[in-house]
Amino acid sequence: MSTPLQKQAILLLEDGTVHYGKAFGKIGTTTGEICFNTGMTGYQEVFTDPSYYGQIIIMNNVHVGNYGIKDDEVESDSVKIRGLIGRNLEEQYSRKLANASLDTYLQMNNIVCIEGVDTRDLVIHVRQKGAMNCIISSEILDVEELKKELAKVPSMDGLELASKVSTNEAYTMGDPNSEVRIAVLDYGTKQHILQCMVDRGAHLKVFPAKSKLADLKAFSPNGYFISNGPGDPAAMDYAIATVKDVLNESKPTFGICLGHQLLALASGINTFKMHHGHRGLNHPVKNLITGKCEVTTQNHGFGVDPKEVSKATNVEITHVNLNDDSIEGIRLKDRPAFSVQYHPESTPGPHDSRYLFDDFIELIKKHK
Numbered sequence: 066m067s068t069p070l071q072k073q074a075i076l077l078l079e080d081g082t083v084h085y086g087k088a089f090g091k092i093g094t095t096t097g098e099i100c101f102n103t104g105m106t107g108y109q110e111v112f113t114d115p116s117y118y119g120q121i122i123i124m125n126n127v128h129v130g131n132y133g134i135k136d137d138e139v140e141s142d143s144v145k146i147r148g149l150i151g152r153n154l155e156e157q158y159s160r161k162l163a164n165a166s167l168d169t170y171l172q173m174n175n176i177v178c179i180e181g182v183d184t185r186d187l188v189i190h191v192r193q194k195g196a197m198n199c200i201i202s203s204e205i206l207d208v209e210e211l212k213k214e215l216a217k218v219p220s221m222d223g224l225e226l227a228s229k230v231s232t233n234e235a236y237t238m239g240d241p242n243s244e245v246r247i248a249v250l251d252y253g254t255k256q257h258i259l260q261c262m263v264d265r266g267a268h269l270k271v272f273p274a275k276s277k278l279a280d281l282k283a284f285s286p287n288g289y290f291i292s293n294g295p296g297d298p299a300a301m302d303y304a305i306a307t308v309k310d311v312l313n314e315s316k317p318t319f320g321i322c323l324g325h326q327l328l329a330l331a332s333g334i335n336t337f338k339m340h341h342g343h344r345g346l347n348h349p350v351k352n353l354i355t356g357k358c359e360v361t362t363q364n365h366g367f368g369v370d371p372k373e374v375s376k377a378t379n380v381e382i383t384h385v386n387l388n389d390d391s392i393e394g395i396r397l398k399d400r401p402a403f404s405v406q407y408h409p410e411s412t413p414g415p416h417d418s419r420y421l422f423d424d425f426i427e428l429i430k431k432h433k
Contacts, residue, residue: 072203074179076150077211079197082190086181088203089154090171096218097121097147099199100366101188103345106132107413108167112146112176113139115230115253116322116364118295119221121148121199123184123191125345130155133163134170140255140412144174145230145295148201150187154180177201195340196221196366221366222338226296227252227304227323231274243268245429248286250276250311252304252323253294257412261422262290267429275303278310288317288429291324293408298326298336298367305330312402317428319421320404322365328404329395332380334373339391342366343407346414349387350407352394358387361407362414368392368406401428 071087078099101123102111108129111117129151149171156168171178179201191197200215230253238259245267249259252274259269270284274294281289289311298304308331311318320328326336343363350361369392374380384394384405396403409418 073206074201074203075206075208075211076179076182076199076201077208077215078199079215080194083208084179084182084187086179089151089168089178089180090149090176092203093177094200094202094205094214095121095148095177096198096200096215098196098221098366099123099191100196100342100344101125101191102364103347104413105346107346109134109138110140110413112144112149113141114255114364115141115145116255116293116295117146118230118253119224119226120146120295121150121201122146123150123187125184125188127152128155129153130167131158132160133158134165134167135160135162136164140257141230144171144176146176149176149178150182150184150201151178151180152182152184154178177203179203191341196342222297223300224296225300227294227301228274230295232271233273235270235272235276235280237268237270239263239268240266241268244433245288245426246284246286247288247290247429248272248281248284249290250274250281250292250304250307250324252292252301252327254292255408255410255412257410258292258321258408261410261419262426265422265426267426276307278307278314281311286316287433288319288425289314291318291320291327291404293322293324293364295323297338298323298330301327312397312400315400317425317432318402319425322406322408325395325404325406326367326369328402329369329374329380332377332397334377334380335370336367337370339366339368343386348407350384350393351387352384354383359417360415361393361409361418362411363407365406369395401432
């Protein structure tokens with residue numbers, strides 16, 4: 066929370082909107098695409114989600130940091146957001162199990178933040194105007210100078226980022242004697258996604274983003290997983306080509322978030338940049354196969370084009386978003402492949418959708 070000793074900070078949006086507040090975390094300057102998350106908890110998992118790479122996030126909850134930081138509540142090995150905007154970012158915390166304060170954690174990860182901002186007003190603005198680039202600075206307090214710096218920042222539309230957050234070396238997880246062997250294409254995977262498959266008895270090998278099918282086949286997998294990640298899927302020609310090759314194997318294949326979009330692109334269906342995206346823990350989705358509804362965790366700024374899906378003869382829509390009717394899941398009719406736009410591992414979030422991991426494991430066992 067702001068104190069009289071804090072330095073001033075400025076938030077400038079691409080459309081010229083300016084917010085003044087107080088510095089938190091690292092003193093400096095940062096840029097990225099602004100977005101907002103509607104979740105009330107799970108801020109540490111959100112900050113370490115590789116899908117947020119290149120983005121500056123507004124946390125809707127009025128108080129962020131009040132339960133501190135715990136070493137094992139992470140989705141990757143470092144904070145992946147470019148910056149943080151909050152109403153009250155708390156240095157003091159109440160949880161005895163916590164290892165550090167939010168401020169200490171963000172400073173250690175070199176994250177520039179601003180607090181004291183009317184985040185409700187800012188979220189309304191982004192909802193109305195759409196996603197755009199922004200800049201936060203606690204060292205440059207001249208708005209005209211910030212405008213010059215912000216003009217240098219590339220648009221997220223057309224930006225390839227997955228290879229920047231992927232693993233550099235392949236690694237394995239789970240029981241090597243398992244009958245379920247899954248090759249994972251890592252485009253920025255969350256660790257709890259992998260853990261959900263390991264918990265169900267799978268043996269995984271996680272491959273760098275630009276791996277070829279031959280690399281994956283050397284592991285002798287009987288299933289393939291296409292991970293989540295940041296950036297524009299249409300800019301990932303290398304990944305689309307690999308997913309096409311994977312689909313030609315006709316082995317069980319499961320994609321989440323970016324993986325969902327890549328499965329669509331590999332099937333001839335276009336993606337598009339959404340107005341402001343879906344990010345939070347409370348998005349309602351309907352499973353069209355079962356008729357049941359799920360409360361889901363989401364984090365994406367791109368989507369699958371519904372007009373393109375309606376033209377495809379080999380693709381079936383399996384899930385839809387009940388807020389805006391956007392596509393949340395598809396499956397292929399001519400091979401054992403399916404995907405969802407949301408995050409069934411749900412860290413943070415409700416566990417309504419974890420059945421999808423069960424479905425994937427059973428599909429692999431059935432096709433062995």
